[in-house]
Amino acid sequence: MFLIFKRLWQVNWAEQWQYRANLLMYLLYWLVSPIIYLAVWTSIATANGDVKGFTANDFITYYMVLLICDQVTSNIVIHTFGYKIQDGSLSGELIKPIHPMLTNALVNNVAFKILTMFGLTPIWIILFFLFQPDFSSVTLTGILLAIPAMMLAFLIGYFQSAAITALAFWTTRVYSIHEFYFALILLFSGQFVPLPLMPQLIQDIAQYLPFQLMLYYPIQLILGNLSTEQIIQGYVMTGVWLVISWLIFNWVWRKGVKKYSAVGA
C-alpha cells in the first residue's frame, strides 16, 4: 500500500507540476477575498480603536493564519473528479483494484496543496512585511495542536466534497450543489469575519457544524486563544464529524457506483 501511495505521489506531483502556471492563477484568485477582508477589517479597527474587542492586530493575525489554514483544510475534489463521473472516464479507474477516491484523487489533492503552498509562501512573507503582525501569542504547543486538527479537518472537508462530487452519478448539476456547500463554509467557518463578530444565532449554529473546524478552530488554536476545555471540545467535534462525513461519503459512493453500473458505465 505504501508503494501505491508513493507512485501515486510521483505521478500526481508530475501532473500538477505541468499545470503550475494554471495553479498560480488559481492561487491568486483564491487569495483575493481573504486579503480584502484583512485590509478592510484592519482599517476599520485602526480607525475605531477596536471592533467588539478585536484590535487591528487581532484581525491581521487572524487573516494571516487563515491564509495558511485555508490552504491546508480545503480541497478541489469536485473539480478534479466530477467530470470523470460525467464523461465516463471513471470506468477505467473503477476496474482497478484500488479505490479511486481514496487513493488517486486524495493524493492528487495533496500534491495540489503542497505546490500551491510554494506559491503562497512568498505572498505571505510580503503581507507579513506590509502589515507587520504581532504574533507574540502564538506558541509551539498551539501550532503542534493545530497541525493534526487541520489534517483531520481536511479529511472532513474531503469526504464531504467527495460525497457531493459522487452525486454526479445521479445529476449533472453537482457544481451548483457544491457552490451551495461552499457558501455554507464561507458563512460558518469564520472566513468572512471571525465568528464572534457574527450574530449570536449564527455563532450558536456554527458551533455544532463542521465548517468552523476547518478555519476558526485551528486559527484560534494557533493564536493561543482557546481554553483547555475548548481545545478538547474542538477535537471531540472533529472526531464526530470525521466519522459522520466518512459514513455519508461511503454510503453515497456505494449507491453511486451501483447506479453507474446499472445505467451504463
Added chain:
Amino acid sequence: MTPTISVQQLSKTYEVPEREGGFSAAVRSFFKRKYKDVKAVQEVNFNIEQGEVVGFLGPNGAGKTTTLKMLSGLLHPTSGTANVLGFTPWELKNDYLRSMTLVMGQRNRLSWDIPAADSFLLNQAIYRIPDDEYKETYKELDELLELEPLMKKPVRNLSLGERMKCEIAVGLLHRPKVLFLDEPTIGLDITGQARIREFLQEYNKRTGATIILTSHYMADVTALCERIIIIHHGQLKYDGGINDLSKKIAPFKLIGVLMENADAHDLSQYGEPVENMEDADKKFIQVKADEVTRITSRLLADLPIRDITIADPPIEDVIEQAFNA
C-alpha cells in the same frame, strides 16, 4: 473442467429518457419523463475455455461492448449470470480485477501529461507486481511491441498507434488470465493493426491467456480467432468456428466500378446493386464469389470502365445478410 468464462441468460436493458423536440415537450418532460427500454443484450449464453481467442462480431449497437462491460464488471446485468475465473464480475472483487484486463479506447490507464514510464510504474504498484516479475514482463512486452523508445515521452506526444501499444502493454503488466479487448486496432494503419495482431497471437501462445476481442476489421478476426460469436440486436446469432461462417457467407464479393456517364448503365443484370456511402463515385454490385471472374470480364467488355475494384463486403453487411436474409 469448468470453463474460464461462462455466461447464462445474460441480459441488459437500458432505460433511455425520451422526448419529442420542441418547447412544450420539454416542459412536459420536466414533470413526467418518458423512458424507453432499450434491450442491449438479450439472454445470451456461451462458454469459453481457457486459452481460447474469441472474436465478438456485430454491427454498431449490437451489444458487443455492453457484453464486454458486463464481463469485466463495469456493468450490472438486468438479469442472468456470468462467471469469469470463478468470480461474478460485477462484484468488482479486487482478486478478480487483478486477474483480468479491459482495454477500451486509447485513453484509459495512461496519464496524459506524463511519460508512459511513470504510468507503468504506478500500475506495477497498484497490481502489486514484484520487481523481478515486473522486469521480466516488461522485457517481454518490449520485445514484442518495441516500447522502450516511447517510454520517456509524455503520452500526449505519442501517435495514435504508439499510444495503443502502450495502452495494451500497461494493461498486461499484471499478466491477466483473461483479456477483454474492445476494438484494439481501431484507428491504426495497416502495419499498426498487423503489429497488434501478431502481438496478441504471440501473447496468447506464450501465456495461455483467454482473449475476447471485438473488432470492425474482419482481418483482425480472421487472423486471431478460431471461434467467433456474432451478436445482432442484442441476440446471439452465431457461435462457432470461423471457417463454418465463411462457408455460409463468403460466397459474396463486392465489385465496384467507376465509369463514364455512370447513370446511363444498368448494373442489375450483372449482380445485385448495393448502396455504398463511402465511395459515392463508384457503383457497387454484389456477386457470388465463384462468379467474380466471369462477371468482371463481362463488365470490362460491355461497359466504359475507368476503374474496377473487387473486395470482401464490409463485416456489417455480411452479418446483416447472413442473418436477416
